[in-house]
Amino acid sequence: ETGVTQTPRHLVMGMTNKKSLKCEQHLGHNAMYWYKQSAKKPLELMFVYNFKEQTENNSVPSRFSPECPNSSHLFLHLHTLQPEDSALYLCASSQDGSSGTFEQFFGPGTRLTVL
Amino acid sequence: AQSVTQLGSHVSVSEGALVLLRCNYSSSVPPYLFWYVQYPNQGLQLLLKYTTGATLVKGINGFEAEFKKSETSFHLTKPSAHMSDAAEYFCAVTDLTDTGRRALTFGSGTRLQVQP
Numbered sequence: 001e002t003g004v005t006q007t008p009r010h011l012v013m014g015m016t017n018k019k020s021l022k023c024e025q026h027l028g029h030n031a032m033y034w035y036k037q038s039a040k041k042p043l044e045l046m047f048v049y050n051f052k053e054q055t056e057n058n059s060v061p062s063r064f065s066p067e068c069p070n071s072s073h074l075f076l077h078l079h080t081l082q083p084e085d086s087a088l089y090l091c092a093s094s095q096d097g098s099s100g101t102f103e104q105f106f107g108p109g110t111r112l113t114v115l
Numbered sequence: 116a117q118s119v120t121q122l123g124s125h126v127s128v129s130e131g132a133l134v135l136l137r138c139n140y141s142s143s144v145p146p147y148l149f150w151y152v153q154y155p156n157q158g159l160q161l162l163l164k165y166t167t168g169a170t171l172v173k174g175i176n177g178f179e180a181e182f183k184k185s186e187t188s189f190h191l192t193k194p195s196a197h198m199s200d201a202a203e204y205f206c207a208v209t210d211l212t213d214t215g216r217r218a219l220t221f222g223s224g225t226r227l228q229v230q231p
Contacts, residue, residue, distance in 0.1 A: 004158070006158075042221065042222070042223040042224065043205065043221045043224070045218075048218065056218070088156070090158055090159070092158075092159075094219075102147055102209045102218070102219060103147075103149055103161055103164055103219075104159075104207075104219055105161070106151075106158035106159040106160070107158050108156075108157055108158045109156070109157065109158050111156065
């Protein structure tokens with residue numbers, strides 16, 4: 001595997017379900033990100049992890065719960081979602097710090113539909 | 116606060132015509148600037164970037180962009196559009212967050228249509 005991978009690519013869930021999105025980066029980066037991309041809305045940054053520490057949480061509802069067990073893996077745990085949470089969820093990674101250029105490398109995304 | 120403005124949410128050009136996608140930014144620190152492309156149901160792919168040095172940068176698929184500090188702009192161009200260029204394009208700039216970290220801020224995107 002190379003780059004940033006995300007699983008599953010598509011997910012349909014009911015409002016009472018619990019599911020998780022998985023992201024893995026094979027680039028040796030030290031920062032990972034979750035974004036939400038809805039139709040007709042700008043890309044929304046949800047969470048940032050730097051060296052496994054959460055450094056940004058942009059007022060995301062608690063029904064979204066991130067987990068970063070190590071610098072290569074990032075999860076987004078979902079529970080009791082709403083239909084308006086249907087979107088493309090993108091994971092990205094970057095090399096931050098004095099030696100980094102901060103460009104982010106994106107995975108293909110998970111298309112989430114909440115019924 | 117940093118911001119990125121992409122003028123025109125939709126741009127339509129004819130195949131073979133010049134492509135010009137506009138991006139203006141504000142940044143409290145010397146910026147790093149990026150253009151990304153997104154094809155339907157895919158993630159964002161880096162087209163090109165400016166960090167330091169030459170202000171005209173060349174990217175993949177024949178695209179280039181010029182950093183103009185005096186105009187705070189980083190417009191994306193391609194001399195001759197191809198049907199395969201139809202996609203959404205995002206401009207991004209680094210700036211400092213409230214916690215003092217450098218982070219990327221994305222523009223709202225420009226959807227490029229290429230007419231045959």
